Amino acid sequence: MIDVVVVGSGPNGLSAAVTLARVGLGVTVLEAQPTVGGGARTLPLGLADGVVHDVCSAVHPMAWASPFFRAFDLPAHGVELLTPEVSFAQPLPDGRAGVAYRDLDRTVDRLGVDGGAWRRLLGPLAAGWEATVALAMGDKRSVPPGLLDGAGVRAAVRFGSALPEQGSRAWGARFRTAEAAALLTGVAAHAITPLPSLAAAGTALLLGALGHAGPRPPGHGARAGGPARPADTGPVPPDGGWPVPRGGSGAITAALAADLLAHGGTVVTDHPVRSRADLPAARAYLFDTDPATLVRVLGADLRPSRRQALTRFPRGNAAAKVDVVLSGPVPWTAPEVRRAGTVHVGGTRADMVRAEAAVAAGRHADAPMCLVSDPAVADPSREVGGLRPLWAYAHVPAGSDRDVTQDVLDRVEAFAPGVRDLVVASRCTPAAAMTVHNPNLVGGDIAGGSPDLWRMLARPVAAPDPYRQSGGAYLCSASTPPGPGVHGMAGYHAARRAARKVFGLRLPAL
Template sequence: MSRYDVDAVVVGAGPNGLVAAVTLAEAGWRVVVVEAQSEAGGALRTVESTLPGFRHDVGASNHPMAMASPAFRALGLESEGLAFAQTDVPLGHPIAPGRSGILRRSVAETAERFGDDEALWNRVMGFFAPRWRQLGRAIGDPLHPTPDLVALGATSVWPTPWVLRALRDERSRAVIAGLAAHSIVDLGQPATALVGVALGALAHGVGWPVAVGGSQAIADALVRRLLSRGGELVTGTRVSRIETLPRARAVLLDTSPRDALRIAGHLFDARTANALHRMRYGAAVHRVDWALDAPVPWTDPALADAGFVHLGGPADEVVRAERDVARGRMPDEPFLLLSQASRMDPTRAPEGKVAFGGYCHVPFGYDGDPVEAIEARIERFAPGFRDRILARHSMGPSALEALNPNLVGGAIDGGISDLRQLLARPRLALSPWATSAPDVFLCSASTVPGAGVHGMPGRLAAQAVLKQLR
């Protein structure tokens, strides 16, 4: 008789934990996933937070990495009913009322509206966009550098202001600055421009789609695959110590470093424990969702077709806002990342209505209320916006952390992804998913390659388990 109850236990049913579980289950392992909340998904939640019939994503809403990720491409979740929808205009970035930078799926159509930067945009994005599969592999597994990762680094492993100096058109400058701001660090840091170029290339290559029905649909598809492979999901069970889990050959923790230490820290040596203790967190987010009785009345009509809107003004204003947040100050003009998901997916709102929402970056653990500043900023670019609000729902850092403990201090990145901590997640090692306890592994966004709905920390952790324990 086996001395194990199951082959593997995964603690946490976020996208990385679920991908790890499915990867092991498809390798023939008996897997159980234990989740503290009443349903799986982690930050992949879609809820009717404003009014009945209006479905809002709590965490990520746009999913270019899910399209390009080797983990999701290998799983083929369309067979589980997962579908995506998008527009030919992934992104709009208002610079001033009536004037915007527009990023279209077509590289050429985007570049021709960027004036003096047309040739440069065509050259850079025209190289990377068709190579989105290779780009997805390179970003998803940076510990094994490829020629594409080297090329991306050589092009953009610089602070964003350095790259902005090479651009002359205010529209291309604003678009790159807004894309780079997804790094959630001071844009004066090295490698922030890499994020901007990579996200821009993916917008051209695969688009910025939304999951039909909401981001929760991605988690639901992963759960269906897990169950179809004989796996088990246990919800509503918070794990306090590893000894309370079923006996298993391997335990994978899709948790924050703080919770990993709480659950299994007594099994780790000093090096592993110190690495988890030292994980640094950057900016947090404050999320606001609105139920609207009509589309946002943008001054620039081109924004009506955009799936997502970076409301940040000129590039220098974006850089300034992100610098303030990184230094613990709430900017007067916050940079907003807004989703017009119901423009692409009509299931998100009742007919004729609009589910609109997004977030701004705020200092770590920020306890203020930026809703007035957020709405005033939208109103500037869309006069009459407030008149269309039927209801709103606001979640600051503490509320987000209460919903998902992995969002420590309201930070959505699992630990700041600056150059120092980009690969040292949680420590620099050939297998950062392994710990000093031979049967305990880490698989959250606090491990390589970091945040994003791509499932790669889960896939790589599961592969490490199979390699080490098989």
């Protein structure tokens, strides 16, 4: 009998598998797709020879910041995280732009009269980023170790005091300029919820702070696009901010899979799990899936109340994906935006409020909120023969089957005239079709379920242990705490519980 079977090879499934394999357990990962990675895969899509695309996530602040990845040490496993000069930017209709440099001081200078307000809001959270991340990445059932000292308490107080301000109509009191207001709202919109909301505020505070944070000060050591380091100088520690992995997101999950194999684990691809008959006998099962899949496979093992609660777990709003091949960089009107790894194409704060309200009401926005990344800005290796990928999400109602290619290009063209002339090829994956490459993304829900404040705590159920569903069956996906993102923490939290409950092994907290 196998010790552990993990269903799904996304970052959380692989983090669980690595954690358990490293303590000597026999681990097998079952993946329905031909390749591992789940929401962190990079594949050729046939749009242009040699050009590869990130099929889900593309930009990874948590790849350097999460406790799991800090312990795993991606650079030591050959993953180079390349940090752009500008973490994120927000072009405005009049040609201006909000710009968040990795360097907080430059950002403050750029924001003018709102620079001080930006620093007061995000500066302490960025300076105490380890405690900020510990607060966000915990299991929501215990106090993370990073919050047990004075710095942790101060970070929790700062985060907690800023949350109601940024999650309510009071958010309008902090900033005087359109640039600063839109810049933070673009980050909040990652939550795909009505604006303002507490869930969106938490997203903005965490990701906004990480845009200015990192284990190394800005400009220290090798930077993206700089001279190559000699091979014998060892791995390059990350700069922080919002980096992209060299070669694409798949580098992260490839490193995890390689470590699993090195510790005796096994990965089986092209192996969908649709029923109990698809599972080999094991002492523990960890599901990096949506709750409905666990119910479908192991429903007979669940208490009726738990089965009902998991079945009723609400989905979140949706995103549709557009992959584009360009013959040159995006010609953003504002020059600073051209240095950004991530561009929030949503217009003003009021524009984004209207767009997200429409999506929440089940309508397509006239001018949808779009997230855009040109990874070649930080990783020149992504450009092949003068062609480069452009990655984009558009927020849409759940289950939408609309091809949003033209919507996305219209939005980008408004802030980067001439971009259409650079389009060589494109492909849309509507929200309703997102499950083709990742069955967890039901209806285009990329958050693993509703991200409202209650559901971030009672995720997927209000129980002392949100991961253990019955006996040796655990859920370890984004539908469990701490929620969405490429951080590996849901997998780690579930693995730690399974190790203790099923195998009598106590793993230390990260």
